[in-house]
Amino acid sequence: MKKGPMIKTRPWCPFCGQEVGRPQEPKERKMNEFLLGECQCGAVYVSEPTGFNVGSAMVECMVAACDDNPDLAWELEPDVDYLSSRLENYDEVTHYVYESREHEGRKIGGLLYFIRLTKDVSDLSSKLKEHKKGHSAKVKATAIGTFVTPEMEPKPDPKRKKQRVNKTEIKKWVEESNIDALVSATFDESKTLRFIQRLLYSPSEDERYHTAYVMGQVCRRVSTLKPGLVSDVLNRMYESCTDSASTHWGLIETIGSIIASRTDLFGAFSRHLLMYRGVDSSRALVLWAMATIAKESPEVIRQTPVYAVFDFIHDEDPQTRGNAVRLFGRINAMEVKSEIEKLIDDPAALTIHEDGQPHKTTVGALAKEALYNMGLMSENAKPAPLTLGNALL
Numbered sequence: 001m002k003k004g005p006m007i008k009t010r011p012w013c014p015f016c017g018q019e020v021g022r023p024q025e026p027k028e029r030k031m032n033e034f035l036l037g038e039c040q041c042g043a044v045y046v047s048e049p050t051g052f053n054v055g056s057a058m059v060e061c062m063v064a065a066c067d068d069n070p071d072l073a074w075e076l077e078p079d080v081d082y083l084s085s086r087l088e089n090y091d092e093v094t095h096y097v098y099e100s101r102e103h104e105g106r107k108i109g110g111l112l113y114f115i116r117l118t119k120d121v122s123d124l125s126s127k128l129k130e131h132k133k134g135h136s137a138k139v140k141a142t143a144i145g146t147f148v149t150p151e152m153e154p155k156p157d158p159k160r161k162k163q164r165v166n167k168t169e170i171k172k173w174v175e176e177s178n179i180d181a182l183v184s185a186t187f188d189e190s191k192t193l194r195f196i197q198r199l200l201y202s203p204s205e206d207e208r209y210h211t212a213y214v215m216g217q218v219c220r221r222v223s224t225l226k227p228g229l230v231s232d233v234l235n236r237m238y239e240s241c242t243d244s245a246s247t248h249w250g251l252i253e254t255i256g257s258i259i260a261s262r263t264d265l266f267g268a269f270s271r272h273l274l275m276y277r278g279v280d281s282s283r284a285l286v287l288w289a290m291a292t293i294a295k296e297s298p299e300v301i302r303q304t305p306v307y308a309v310f311d312f313i314h315d316e317d318p319q320t321r322g323n324a325v326r327l328f329g330r331i332n333a334m335e336v337k338s339e340i341e342k343l344i345d346d347p348a349a350l351t352i353h354e355d356g357q358p359h360k361t362t363v364g365a366l367a368k369e370a371l372y373n374m375g376l377m378s379e380n381a382k383p384a385p386l387t388l389g390n391a392l393l
Contacts, residue, residue, distance in 0.1 A: 008096040008103075014085035015116050016041040022095045023047040023112070026064070034060050035092070043116035049092040051109035058084075058113055065115045067129040071305035072121075081121045087112040124307060127335045149264055153183065153224045162188040170195040174214050177356070182218045187225070193218070193233055200250030205351075206358050208250035213356030216257030223262050234258060234269050241276060252282055253353075256289025263297035271304040277312075287312060287323035288353070294330035301331050313339045318348035322363045326352065329370020337376065343367040 010019050016039065023035035023046065034046040034057050044065040048057035059073075065082065066073040076082055089098045090110040101108050117125065165185045173181045174196060186192040196218065199211045223230045237255050241248045255273065259266045273289055276282040287309060294301040312324040313336055325343060328336050346363035353359070371377040 007099040008094075011087055011090060011095065011097050011112055013039040013041060013043055013045075014087065014114055015039070015043050015083065020045065020112075023092075033057075036061075036064055037112075039114075039116075041116065042122060043114050045112050045114040047090065047092050047110060047112055049110040051111060054111065054113070057111075061113050061115050065117055065125075066121075067125045069125060069128055072125060072128065072307065075305060075308060076117075076121060080118075082115055082117045084116075085114045087114075124335070128307065150220050150224055150262075153187075153221050155225065156184075156187045165189050165192055165195065167195050167198070171199060174199055174211055177210075177214055179214065179217050179221070182214070183221045186218060186222050186229075190226075190229055193222075193229070197233075197237075197254070200254060202249070206353075209253055209353040209358070210356040212250055212253040212257045213353075215254050216261040219258045220261035223265055227262075227265055230258065230262070231266065234266060238269075238272055241282075252276060252285040252289050256285075256292045259289075259300075260293045260296045263293060263300045267293075267297060267300035267303075270300055274304060274308055277309055283312065283315070284317065284319040284323050287320060287327050291323060291327035291330055294327060298331040301327070306331065306333075307335070310336055313343070318346075318350045318363055321346075321348070322350045322352065322361070322366045325363060325366045325370050329366075329373040332374050334374070337371075337374065340367050340370050340374075344371070 012018060013020050018040055020039050021037055023037035026036050033053070034048060037045050037047075039045065044061060046057050046061040046064070048054055062073045062076070062082075063070050066076070078084065087097055088111050089101055089108050090096075090112045091098060091103065091106075091108050092110050093106075094103075098108050163185060165188070170182070170185070170192060172178075173185075182192065182196070193215070196211065196215045200208050202208050202211070219230045219233065234255060237248075237251045241251050241255075252273065255269070259269050263270075270290065270293055273286050277286050290301050290304075290306070290309070306327075309324060309327070310333070312320055313328065315321045315324065321343070325340055327333075328340060344364050344367045346367065348363045350361060350363065351358050352361055352366070368377060
């Protein structure tokens with residue numbers, strides 16, 4: 001008995017029903033494995049011609065939908081931030097969808113995988129892509145981002161008599177901000193850095209921030225000869241932060257200070273700070289550390305999934321809200337410009353530590369400073385300098 005003709009149709013978008021065009025190679029060919037296409041409704045789709053690499057096709061489609069921003073892609077939730085669907089029995093050669101898995105002796109096992117972002121996520125993805133393109137030029141046009149590689153430290157004389165350090169001396173040098181003595185001691189005894197770290201366990205917030213700043217400056221100079229030593233310190237600090245059985249007073253502040261001191265070497269450590277943004281006691285510290293790094297190299301923070309902290313600009317805690325504004329101004333976060341503008345009259349008081357010193361300010365003053373750094377406020381409207389902590393508001 002003769003079989004009837006094979007039913008075939010042009011592929012269509014499962015979200016809007018429109019016929020979709022043949023997927024093509026991306027304009028910017030990178031490591032893409034699949035052909036890509038885009039529907040008029042905004043859905044993105046990929047062609048997986050064999051049916052055996054569906055997982056890879058899903059990942060590539062998701063990243064493509066997020067404008068090649070994998071960090072954003074990993075944060076999205078299905079059915080909340082995006083919808084997905086697929087067309088089975090797709091043949092990449094003829095660009096048809098068939099009713100069976102065989103045509104003219106050829107196996108038809110391909111599929112088209114579709115993803116459509118919700119409007120909010122799509123808008124965010126577009127803004128991040130637009131900002132990334134113009135970010136380098138914007139950074140050069142601002143006063144933020146003035147990182148300078150430190151000069152190489154002279155190598156210690158191998159014939160010298162190495163000094164033996166003790167906790168009392170280290171504590172005294174930290175209190176006096178005697179960086180020269182601490183650097184020299186670190187080259188002689190690497191445990192000097194551990195002694196400094198122990199001083200972070202202080203009930204005084206001001207002392208913890210001061211110690212964090214001093215350790216950052218010591219690591220800045222030590223890293224010119226022994227970058228591995230400083231890298232090990234950062235790894236141990238992150239491990240301590242993750243250990244629920246240990247107290248991590250001052251660790252996040254110190255991590256931020258060390259990374260800021262050598263963003264050229266340790267900038268990649270920045271993204272791990274975001275792991276602690278969900279903890280109430282660490283949230284403001286994470287934002288402070290990121291803002292401190294951004295002061296030296298805003299592009300380092302922009303390379304992290306920083307959008308994950310955008311909502312903290314609405315946080316009820318002034319310390320969190322203020323540090324968020326401080327961060328966004330330093331990375332030129334135009335995505336939240338309108339939200340920063342709403343805070344210029346926010347009178348909530350908070351303490352911000354800069355270079356180890358406490359300063360009293362308000363959320364409104366930080367908002368004005370952020371807008372000034374973003375080039376949205378004139379010189380005449382530039383906020384007054386921060387007030388030293390001992391002159392309370």
